[in-house]
Amino acid sequence: MILPANRAIFFSIFHVYRAQLVRPFCLEKMTTQSKWKVEKNKIANLPLEEKRKLYKPGDFIILDKVDPWCKFVIKNRDIEMLKHTLDDLTEFQKIKLDPSKDKELSEKVSIFQGDITKLEIDAIVNAANSRLIAGGGVDGAIHRAAGPFLQEECNSLHGCGTGEAKITSGYNLPAKYVIHTVGPRDGSVTALQSCYDKSLAFHHEHKIKSIAFPCIATGIYGFPNRLAAHIALRTARKFLEANEEMERIIFCTFMPVDVDIYKTLMQMYFPVHGWNYNDGASVSE
Ligand code: AR6
Numbered sequence: 001m002i003l004p005a006n007r008a009i010f011f012s013i014f015h016v017y018r019a020q021l022v023r024p025f026c027l028e029k030m031t032t033q034s035k036w037k038v039e040k041n042k043i044a045n046l047p048l049e050e051k052r053k054l055y056k057p058g059d060f061i062i063l064d065k066v067d068p069w070c071k072f073v074i075k076n077r078d079i080e081m082l083k084h085t086l087d088d089l090t091e092f093q094k095i096k097l098d099p100s101k102d103k104e105l106s107e108k109v110s111i112f113q114g115d116i117t118k119l120e121i122d123a124i125v126n127a128a129n130s131r132l133i134a135g136g137g138v139d140g141a142i143h144r145a146a147g148p149f150l151q152e153e154c155n156s157l158h159g160c161g162t163g164e165a166k167i168t169s170g171y172n173l174p175a176k177y178v179i180h181t182v183g184p185r186d187g188s189v190t191a192l193q194s195c196y197d198k199s200l201a202f203h204h205e206h207k208i209k210s211i212a213f214p215c216i217a218t219g220i221y222g223f224p225n226r227l228a229a230h231i232a233l234r235t236a237r238k239f240l241e242a243n244e245e246m247e248r249i250i251f252c253t254f255m256p257v258d259v260d261i262y263k264t265l266m267q268m269y270f271p272v273h274g275w276n277y278n279d280g281a282s283v284s285e
Contacts, residue, residue: 032240036152040169044176052174055145060120060174061112063210066250072105073272082264091230098241099101105240106270109249111262112212116252117145120174121210121269123167124252125199127217128180130159132166138214138254144180146171150178163194167202183217192228196235203246212250215258229261233269 022217043051052060073079084092094185116138126142129135132154134143143150153168157180160166165181179199184191195216213232217223229251236249251266253259 006182007095017204023071028192036149036156037265039149039171040153043169043171051176052248053138054172055174059118061114061118062120063248066110066112066248067118068107068274069109069266069270070103072111075268076263079263079267082260082267084187084264084268088226088230088265088268091227091264092234095234095238096271097237101241102271103123106272108240108247109236109251109254109266109270111251111259111266113168113253113259115141115254116214117141117173119212119250119252121212121248121250122175122208123177123179123202123206123211124170124173125165125211125213125216125275126178126180127214127219127221128145128160128182130161132157132160132180135220137219142173146173146178154180163198165195165198165202167206177202177208180209183221183223185217185221187223189227189231192223192231193235196232197239200235200243200246200249203243209245209247210250211246211248212252214252217234218255220256225255225257225266229258229265233262233265237269 043054044053067075112119124142127138129139134140134154136149149171150168154166157166158183159170160180162182162184165179167177167179170176170178180204181195183195183197196213199213200211203211213236215225215228215232218225218228232251236251240246240249251262253262
């Protein structure tokens with residue numbers, strides 16, 4: 001048993017000891033937090049030429065070098081050989097398009113074959129996990145190129161639900177922002193559509209005029225590639241019809257299977273020659 005006088009001494013020693021133990025941890029936490037915030041502000045205010053020194057020299061692609069879809073179609077006439085299927089037609093007919101916008105919108109979308117981390121645009125989207133801890137696939141590539149402060153900022157966001165999206169700085173990436181979204185692991189169409197909707201919804205607050213999407217959920221999470229492309233394309237089409245400020249949505253295709261799917265389906269959702277797919281023209285069984 002501790003006597004009253006000894007008890008006071010015991011507790012004051014205990015408090016001093018506890019403060020010594022806890023303080024370095026708190027300080028450490030504050031220093032780390034403020035480091036990413038300082039870095040984020042610093043990068044946001046760097047002139048472009050200075051910012052470019054952060055990424056590998058010459059290792060970036062500016063928006064002007066990514067052909068808009070209307071130009072891509074003219075340069076790659078062979079894509080007309082890629083025919084959509086009856087299932088594609090059924091999916092496609094789930095939305096009603098405004099054909100008067102076809103020409104304008106075919107200048108606002110692109111397909112880009114390659115590494116999303118190279119794009120010097122306003123925002124790239126990351127196919128993340130719900131803990132926002134760097135994983136494999138495109139997530140790993142983005143974290144490696146952005147540097148460690150990206151993980152530090154992610155740690156402050158308290159995770160991200162399936163179908164939700166959160167935004168961070170791009171740090172050492174050529175892209176200004178990374179939008180982290182978590183695709184479904186159970187094949188949910190609603191959740192995947194929500195990934196695209198919620199990512200695009202950041203455009204207003206952050207003045208995002210150019211954005212690139214990887215094929216969310218089609219890698220490690222196993223969502224069927226073709227259905228995922230329909231969801232991406234119809235969500236983008238509806239968004240662009242309603243939001244004139246967005247200048248470019250880029251679909252980043254990394255796997256050969258997605259390259260072919262997007263080349264086929266873009267011709268339906270962003271027709272350049274005014275083909276009428278609702279008539280069932282150019283269908284392969
Ligand atoms: N640039 C563009 N696309 C890429 C790149 C790249 N550098 N690397 C891969 N892809 P995935 P998910 C493509 O697996 O299915 C992570 O561990 C890839 O070929 O990256 O949503 C997260 O932490 C595929 O077409 O994302 C989660 O745990 C697409 O990106 C989980 O994976 C998406 O594949 C998320 O799985």
